[in-house]
Amino acid sequence: MTQRRTFPRLRLLGSLLLVVAAGITGIGAAPGGAAPGGAAPGGAAATPGVRPLGDIVPVPASARPGGSPYTLTARTRIHVDDDSREARRVGAYLADLLRPSTGYALPVVDHDGGTGGIRLRLSGREAALGDEGYRLESGRRGVTITARTPAGLFHGVQTLRQQLPASVEEDTRQPGPWRVAGGTITDTPRYAYRGAMLDVSRHFFTVEQVKRYIDQMALYKINKLHLHLSDDQGWRIAIDSWPRLATYGGSTQVGGGPGGYYTKAQYKDIVAYAASRHLEVVPEIDMPGHTNAALASYAELNCDGIAPPLYTGTAVGFSSLCVAKDITYDFVDDVVREIAALTPGRYLHIGGDEAHSTSHEDYVTFMDRAQATVVKYGKTVIGWHQLVGANPAEGALAQYWGLDRTSDAEKARVAAAARNGTGLILSPADRLYLDMKYTKDTPLGLSWAGYVEVQRSYDWDPAAYLPGVPASAVAGVEAPLWTETIASSAHIDQMAFPRLLGAAELGWSPAATHDWETYRQRLGGQGPRLEALGVDFYRSPQVDWRTE
Numbered sequence: 001m002t003q004r005r006t007f008p009r010l011r012l013l014g015s016l017l018l019v020v021a022a023g024i025t026g027i028g029a030a031p032g033g034a035a036p037g038g039a040a041p042g043g044a045a046a047t048p049g050v051r052p053l054g055d056i057v058p059v060p061a062s063a064r065p066g067g068s069p070y071t072l073t074a075r076t077r078i079h080v081d082d083d084s085r086e087a088r089r090v091g092a093y094l095a096d097l098l099r100p101s102t103g104y105a106l107p108v109v110d111h112d113g114g115t116g117g118i119r120l121r122l123s124g125r126e127a128a129l130g131d132e133g134y135r136l137e138s139g140r141r142g143v144t145i146t147a148r149t150p151a152g153l154f155h156g157v158q159t160l161r162q163q164l165p166a167s168v169e170e171d172t173r174q175p176g177p178w179r180v181a182g183g184t185i186t187d188t189p190r191y192a193y194r195g196a197m198l199d200v201s202r203h204f205f206t207v208e209q210v211k212r213y214i215d216q217m218a219l220y221k222i223n224k225l226h227l228h229l230s231d232d233q234g235w236r237i238a239i240d241s242w243p244r245l246a247t248y249g250g251s252t253q254v255g256g257g258p259g260g261y262y263t264k265a266q267y268k269d270i271v272a273y274a275a276s277r278h279l280e281v282v283p284e285i286d287m288p289g290h291t292n293a294a295l296a297s298y299a300e301l302n303c304d305g306i307a308p309p310l311y312t313g314t315a316v317g318f319s320s321l322c323v324a325k326d327i328t329y330d331f332v333d334d335v336v337r338e339i340a341a342l343t344p345g346r347y348l349h350i351g352g353d354e355a356h357s358t359s360h361e362d363y364v365t366f367m368d369r370a371q372a373t374v375v376k377y378g379k380t381v382i383g384w385h386q387l388v389g390a391n392p393a394e395g396a397l398a399q400y401w402g403l404d405r406t407s408d409a410e411k412a413r414v415a416a417a418a419r420n421g422t423g424l425i426l427s428p429a430d431r432l433y434l435d436m437k438y439t440k441d442t443p444l445g446l447s448w449a450g451y452v453e454v455q456r457s458y459d460w461d462p463a464a465y466l467p468g469v470p471a472s473a474v475a476g477v478e479a480p481l482w483t484e485t486i487a488s489s490a491h492i493d494q495m496a497f498p499r500l501l502g503a504a505e506l507g508w509s510p511a512a513t514h515d516w517e518t519y520r521q522r523l524g525g526q527g528p529r530l531e532a533l534g535v536d537f538y539r540s541p542q543v544d545w546r547t548e
């Protein structure tokens, strides 16, 4: 509330800075020799009232402003190559985004060979655009987005969306005008893995809440949703062969609320919704620690045969599956098989963190068997970085969640595994943990990894983060949101926004564009868009939030 009330005071300052930034410095850094958001190399000035080309998050690899802007009108049509169902789906998604605020009909039609309007074009010959890249060309007659894949078109659509005024995000009719700056953006991601994790165990989040987060992630070109589906406090996915996991193990949460779980139909709905936004769901079943909900549901999984009570506190490290019992591996096989069957994506995350109640020898035995099970069911293993203390399976990814104070020995073990072929997802807790407080005054969140303000979260380089790690071993970045203190969508908004945008930019934009000053200018430009979307983000004083 306080933050909302102080917001208008920043308006004048924000507008002044926008003018200065647009007129003199260029809002983005200068990728590929061009200047997103600034004057074009050839001297084409930004058109007043039109968001400068490339003034978006994540900043594109290359933006070359030039020529006249395109103006959407009541006559605009969205043309898609007629032989692609998926391109048509992206067209329909774009139309759904634009119709409420513009009030235009925006029919999605087969491409008729003309050049006007919005065109979504799939071309197998655009090898340089890769699996997710796109090119956006904007001029007086229209905007054409070209990609090699539907995912590329989808990301191009997010760029088009961000080039339009923030009011395009409103769900009621707005005045416009709806102009897109002229020029060409050519854009491909730095990393293939650009994730966000939501812990639905400590607090349960409904399908609708998860979909809301998916939509927010898609706007910033994030392509992985990691769901932390089990922990001490709750088991959140129905498993037919072990039904009490969900019905009993899912019946509470931190603080003792009612908890909940996803039926298989609901889970498939989440996966399908994510796929419609070109996101892949990465399911996590955390083992052998973080398993109290499972141990409470089935006495036979405990070494002493006695089920512990359900747990609603926030301690970690006290539970372990019984490594010596055969039934443990029946359990692992059943769970992994059923989850793999629900997962069209490539990855299955088996946790492996903070197994403080498992001996090292048991940990290695367990993790090696669990990994073999994941491989048997055709999936690629992801584990938290403690996995490198076992024997990472071929192609496995380790998710690094250490921080500056993590010992050199532990960092060296991770680096050695990376040199031996284990890929890394970087989630440094003192940079990307979205559950860390921004400052000592932030009401929500934890602080064991320190305070993580917006600049600290953004201002580091994934390729140079861990000494001794070859750049090629970094698969990407992920921003986890643990939910011990997070219980609603409003809480997600406060903690994920705006830090999630920094994670998205670290994952997408080329290293050469990385620059805090220009980032914070562009981030400030996202304020009105987040507001229009109803996202109650943290108004960090490090950012000059703009208004439109």
Ligand code: TNX
Pocket: 316, 353, 354, 384, 401, 433, 435, 446, 482, 483, 484
């Ligand atoms: C550490 S990071 C955990 C989680 C907690 C989180 C809180 C990791 C792999 N484990 O169990 O929720 O800290 O910030």
